[in-house]
Amino acid sequence: MTRPSTEPTVIRRKEVAVAGISESREDEFPSTSSETAQQPIGSTIVLEPRHLRVTYGKGSHAVTAIADITFQVRAGEFLSIVGPSGCGKTTLLKSLSGLLRPTSGDVLVNGTRVDTASQGLAMVFQEYTRSLLPWLSVRANVEFPLRGSRRTDGRKAVERRADEALAEVGLHGVGDKYPWQLSGGMQQRVAIARALAFRPTVLLMDEPFASLDAQARSDLEDLLLKVHLETGMTIVFVTHDIDEAVYLGDRVVVLSHRPTEVKASLDVDLPRPRDQIETKTLRRFVELRTEALGLVLAERSTEAPA
Amino acid sequence: MRAKAGHLLTVLLLPVTLPVLWWVASSRSSTPYYPPLQEILRGFRAVWTREQLAGELVPSLVSLVVGFAVAVAVGVGGGVALGLSDRLRRDVRPLTEFLRAMPVVALIPIALVLLGPGMRMEIALIAFAACWPVLVSTADGVRAADEVMLDTARIFGVPPRRRLMHVVLPGAMPQVMAGARIAVAAAVGTMVVANMVASSAGLGYLVISAQQSFNVIETWAGLLMIGIVGSCMTSAVVLIERFVLRWHRRWRAQDVDT
Amino acid sequence: MKVMRAEPRAADDGRRGEPARARGRALLDALRWAEPGGVVVVAVLAWEITSRAGLLPRRDFPPATRILSAFLTDIRQRELWTGVGASMRAWVLGMLVIIAIGVPVGMLLGSSSVSYKLTYLTLEFIRTLPGIAALPILMFAYGVGQPLVISLVVLAGIWPLLIQSMYGMHDIDPVAVATAKVYGVGRVRRFALVDLPSCAPYIATGLRVSGTFALIFAIGASLVVGGQGLGDAMAEAARVGDRSLLFARVLACGLLGLGVALTLLALERRALRWHASQREAAR
Incomplete structure (x- = not known):
C-alpha cells in the first residue's frame, strides 16, 4: 500500500496553484x-x-x-x-x-x-436535491455550516469564504438563486463549494x-x-x-x-x-x-x- | 401568461358566481326561513351597527385570535417535542389520543366550572380544540425531516439547536401550515359553540338568541358574519403560508415541471 | 496519537436458544406497553393527589377514584346507554348520508380537470367554515330532533370526505389510465380497476377525518339543543351538579371518541398499506 516515492503530482500541484484566491x-x-x-x-x-x-x-x-x-x-x-x-x-x-x-x-x-x-470532515452526497436546503439560497447554503458552529468566524470572513468557494467552482453570480433553480450539475457544484468553504x-x-x-x-x-x-x-x-x-x-x-x-x-x-x-x-x-x-x-x- | 389568466378565471369563477346565484335564486323566495339575499344584506347592515360590532364581534374576535395563537404555539412546541423523540411520542400516545378524540363540547361544562363564563373560558376552549391539528401535523413534519439533509448538517458539525431551527423546522413548515389551516375551522367552530352554550355575548350568542326569538333576518346576518370571520381568518393563514413557504411553492412547481 | 479500541458491541455474538429469545421478545413487548401505561397511571395519580390535596377546588374536581367509581356505576345504568345509543345512531346515519353524497360527488368533481379547477378553491374555503354556525337555520327548518342532529352531522362532516375523494380522482396516475386505454379496457371496467383502487387510500383518509368530525357533532348537538344523546347526558349531570358523574360522562365521551378514531385509523392503515406497497412496486 505504500506509494512510489517518485511523485510528480505534488510538485505540479504547487506550480499550477493559481495566485490570489487559492x-x-x-x-x-x-x-x-x-x-x-x-x-x-x-x-x-x-x-x-x-x-x-x-x-x-x-x-x-x-x-x-x-x-x-x-x-x-x-x-x-x-x-x-x-x-x-x-x-x-x-x-x-x-x-x-x-x-x-x-x-x-x-x-x-x-x-x-x-x-x-x-x-x-465534509461530505458531498449523491442526492444533491436532498443535501442542499431548498429554503436557503445558494449562498446561504454554502455559508450554512460556517455560521453558528464552533468554526464560526466573523460575518465578513464567512461571506468571503463563500464567495471564494463559489468562484472556485465556477458559480460566480448565482449566489442569490435557490439551488432547485439550477441544473443537477450546478447543484452539485454548490455542494462542492459548500465543502470547499468549510475547509x-x-x-x-x-x-x-x-x-x-x-x-x-x-x-x-x-x-x-x-x-x-x-x-x-x-x-x-x-x-x-x-x-x-x-x-x-x-x-x-x-x-x-x-x-x-x-x-x-x-x-x-x-x-x-x-x-x-x-x-x-x-x-x-x-x-x-x-x-x-x-x-x-x-x-x-x-x-x-x- | 394567457394560460395563467385563464386558470385564475376558472378558479375564481365559482366564488364570484355563487353569491349571484344565491341572489337570483332567493329573490322570489317565499319560504320564511330562506329570505332573499337582498333582505339579508339589508338586515346585515341594520344588525351590525357600531355598537353591535363593538359588543358582539370584537370580543369574539379577541378570543378567536388569542386562542388560535396559543393553539399554534402549544401545537408547534408539543409537535416538535413529539416529533423528535420516538420514546416520548410512544409514552404519551394514550393521553394525546384520548384528548384529541375528546369532542370539545364535552369540555364546556368543565371549562365553565373551572374558569366561569367569559373570555378566559372561550380562549381556553379554542386553544384546546385548535392545538391538535397543529400538534399532530407538526409532529409528522418533524419526523419526516430529510435524513440526507440532517446527515449533511451533522457531518458539517452544525450544532443540534441550529439543526432544529434551520433544517428540521423549515422542512416541517409545509405541514405546520396545513395543520394551522385546519385549526382555523376548529377555532371558529369552538368559538361559536362556546358562545352558544355558555356566553351572553359574541357571534354564536347573537345567532342563537336571534333564532330563539324567531328573528330570521338577524340569524342570517349573524351567520353571514361568522362566514366572513372564518373566511378572513383562513385568508390570513393562507397569506402567511404563501409568504413563509414561498420557496416551497416554486420548488414544488419546478419539481412537477421536470 | 491516542487510540482507544472500541469494545465490540453486542451483535452476532453466538446464538441463544429459541425459547429464550421468544420469552425475551414477550418481555420486550410487555415493556413497550409498560411505559405508556405507566404514564397513564401517573396522570391518574396526579389527578387524584391534586384533588385530595385541594390544589384544585375539590368540590369541582373530585378525585380520580371517585370519578372512576361513578363511571363504573354509570355504565351499568340505562341513562348513559340511551344517550350513547342516540348519539351513535345519529353518527351512523349521518355517516351513511356523508358517504352516499361525498364519495360520488367528490369523485365526479375530481374526474375532470375543469370541474376540479372550478370547485377546489371554493370547497377548501367552505370546509374551513364552522358547520355548527348553520345550527340556528337548521333549527328553523327541522325543529329539534333527530333530523336536525343528522343534518348538522352531515353538514359538518361531509367536506373532508368529499374533498379527499376529489383529490383522489384528480391524482390518478395518468400512466395507469393511458395503459388501460391502450389495452382497450372499457369505461366501466376502468372505473373498477383503476379509478376506485387509486381513490381508496384518499377515501379512507377522508373517512377518518369526516368520521371524527361527525362524531363531535353527533355528541355536541344534543348538548347545545337538547334532545337525546350523550351531550344531553353530560348537560344533565352538570345541571344536577353531580361533578363525579359529569367527569365520568366526559370520560365516556373521550373513550367513545378514542374507539371510533382508532377503528377508523385501523381502516385507513389497511387502505394505506396497500397503497404504499403498490407505490413501492411501481418504483
Missing part, C-alpha cells in the same frame, strides 16, 4: 493540508479506518455489512474507492464520517479516534456524480481535479464507475462484496494534470482500468446467489 486559502487552511503542498503525499496520515466492522441487526438475523476494513489516507491524496454494487460503500462512508458507529474497530482522523460526526480535513464524496448526465459528469470530474490541484485537499471518492475512479484518483481501493473487505489497492501512476481524452487513451490508463475492472468483476462472479 494562495490565501492555502495559508488559512487549518490542519495538515497546508503542509501538504510542500511535502509529498505519504508523510501524514489524516484518515485511517482500522479493522472496521459494521454489523446490522442482532443474533441470527445479524447481517455483516463490513467485515474488516483497514486503509490509510494521506494528506493531499485523492483516494478512489470502488466495489461491486451493494458492497456497503455507503456504510463505509457513514462510518468514516462518524454518522454510524462501527460495531468494532475505529476510525482515526489526524490520529484521534472519531466518535461523533463533525470531526472537520475540511478530508472531503468525503458518496457517488457524487452518479445522478448526473454524461456531459455534466465529465465537467465536474475535471472541476474536482482542478480543485484538488489548487487546494491540495484530501479527497475520498466513492464511485461504482471504474473509469472515473482511475481517472481521478492517486490510488484506487477495490472492495470485495459483502461482507466487505479491502481486496486490493492500486496505485494510479498516471501523470497530472489529467485530461479526459489524453489520459484515457494512455496505455497505462487502460491497463489500470482493466485490472480494476477484473477485480470487481471477479467479486461479482464469486458472489453468493441471493
Whole structure:
C-alpha cells in the first residue's frame, strides 16, 4: 500500500496553484493540508479506518455489512474507492464520517479516534436535491455550516469564504438563486463549494456524480481535479464507475462484496494534470482500468446467489 | 401568461358566481326561513351597527385570535417535542389520543366550572380544540425531516439547536401550515359553540338568541358574519403560508415541471 | 496519537436458544406497553393527589377514584346507554348520508380537470367554515330532533370526505389510465380497476377525518339543543351538579371518541398499506 516515492503530482500541484484566491486559502487552511503542498503525499496520515466492522441487526438475523476494513489516507491524496454494487460503500462512508458507529474497530482522523460526526470532515452526497436546503439560497447554503458552529468566524470572513468557494467552482453570480433553480450539475457544484468553504480535513464524496448526465459528469470530474490541484485537499471518492475512479484518483481501493473487505489497492501512476481524452487513451490508463475492472468483476462472479 | 389568466378565471369563477346565484335564486323566495339575499344584506347592515360590532364581534374576535395563537404555539412546541423523540411520542400516545378524540363540547361544562363564563373560558376552549391539528401535523413534519439533509448538517458539525431551527423546522413548515389551516375551522367552530352554550355575548350568542326569538333576518346576518370571520381568518393563514413557504411553492412547481 | 479500541458491541455474538429469545421478545413487548401505561397511571395519580390535596377546588374536581367509581356505576345504568345509543345512531346515519353524497360527488368533481379547477378553491374555503354556525337555520327548518342532529352531522362532516375523494380522482396516475386505454379496457371496467383502487387510500383518509368530525357533532348537538344523546347526558349531570358523574360522562365521551378514531385509523392503515406497497412496486 505504500506509494512510489517518485511523485510528480505534488510538485505540479504547487506550480499550477493559481495566485490570489487559492494562495490565501492555502495559508488559512487549518490542519495538515497546508503542509501538504510542500511535502509529498505519504508523510501524514489524516484518515485511517482500522479493522472496521459494521454489523446490522442482532443474533441470527445479524447481517455483516463490513467485515474488516483497514486503509490509510494521506494528506493531499485523492483516494478512489470502488466495489461491486451493494458492497456497503455507503456504510463505509457513514462510518468514516462518524454518522454510524462501527460495531468494532475505529476510525482515526489526524490520529484521534472519531466518535461523533463533525470531526472537520465534509461530505458531498449523491442526492444533491436532498443535501442542499431548498429554503436557503445558494449562498446561504454554502455559508450554512460556517455560521453558528464552533468554526464560526466573523460575518465578513464567512461571506468571503463563500464567495471564494463559489468562484472556485465556477458559480460566480448565482449566489442569490435557490439551488432547485439550477441544473443537477450546478447543484452539485454548490455542494462542492459548500465543502470547499468549510475547509475540511478530508472531503468525503458518496457517488457524487452518479445522478448526473454524461456531459455534466465529465465537467465536474475535471472541476474536482482542478480543485484538488489548487487546494491540495484530501479527497475520498466513492464511485461504482471504474473509469472515473482511475481517472481521478492517486490510488484506487477495490472492495470485495459483502461482507466487505479491502481486496486490493492500486496505485494510479498516471501523470497530472489529467485530461479526459489524453489520459484515457494512455496505455497505462487502460491497463489500470482493466485490472480494476477484473477485480470487481471477479467479486461479482464469486458472489453468493441471493 | 394567457394560460395563467385563464386558470385564475376558472378558479375564481365559482366564488364570484355563487353569491349571484344565491341572489337570483332567493329573490322570489317565499319560504320564511330562506329570505332573499337582498333582505339579508339589508338586515346585515341594520344588525351590525357600531355598537353591535363593538359588543358582539370584537370580543369574539379577541378570543378567536388569542386562542388560535396559543393553539399554534402549544401545537408547534408539543409537535416538535413529539416529533423528535420516538420514546416520548410512544409514552404519551394514550393521553394525546384520548384528548384529541375528546369532542370539545364535552369540555364546556368543565371549562365553565373551572374558569366561569367569559373570555378566559372561550380562549381556553379554542386553544384546546385548535392545538391538535397543529400538534399532530407538526409532529409528522418533524419526523419526516430529510435524513440526507440532517446527515449533511451533522457531518458539517452544525450544532443540534441550529439543526432544529434551520433544517428540521423549515422542512416541517409545509405541514405546520396545513395543520394551522385546519385549526382555523376548529377555532371558529369552538368559538361559536362556546358562545352558544355558555356566553351572553359574541357571534354564536347573537345567532342563537336571534333564532330563539324567531328573528330570521338577524340569524342570517349573524351567520353571514361568522362566514366572513372564518373566511378572513383562513385568508390570513393562507397569506402567511404563501409568504413563509414561498420557496416551497416554486420548488414544488419546478419539481412537477421536470 | 491516542487510540482507544472500541469494545465490540453486542451483535452476532453466538446464538441463544429459541425459547429464550421468544420469552425475551414477550418481555420486550410487555415493556413497550409498560411505559405508556405507566404514564397513564401517573396522570391518574396526579389527578387524584391534586384533588385530595385541594390544589384544585375539590368540590369541582373530585378525585380520580371517585370519578372512576361513578363511571363504573354509570355504565351499568340505562341513562348513559340511551344517550350513547342516540348519539351513535345519529353518527351512523349521518355517516351513511356523508358517504352516499361525498364519495360520488367528490369523485365526479375530481374526474375532470375543469370541474376540479372550478370547485377546489371554493370547497377548501367552505370546509374551513364552522358547520355548527348553520345550527340556528337548521333549527328553523327541522325543529329539534333527530333530523336536525343528522343534518348538522352531515353538514359538518361531509367536506373532508368529499374533498379527499376529489383529490383522489384528480391524482390518478395518468400512466395507469393511458395503459388501460391502450389495452382497450372499457369505461366501466376502468372505473373498477383503476379509478376506485387509486381513490381508496384518499377515501379512507377522508373517512377518518369526516368520521371524527361527525362524531363531535353527533355528541355536541344534543348538548347545545337538547334532545337525546350523550351531550344531553353530560348537560344533565352538570345541571344536577353531580361533578363525579359529569367527569365520568366526559370520560365516556373521550373513550367513545378514542374507539371510533382508532377503528377508523385501523381502516385507513389497511387502505394505506396497500397503497404504499403498490407505490413501492411501481418504483
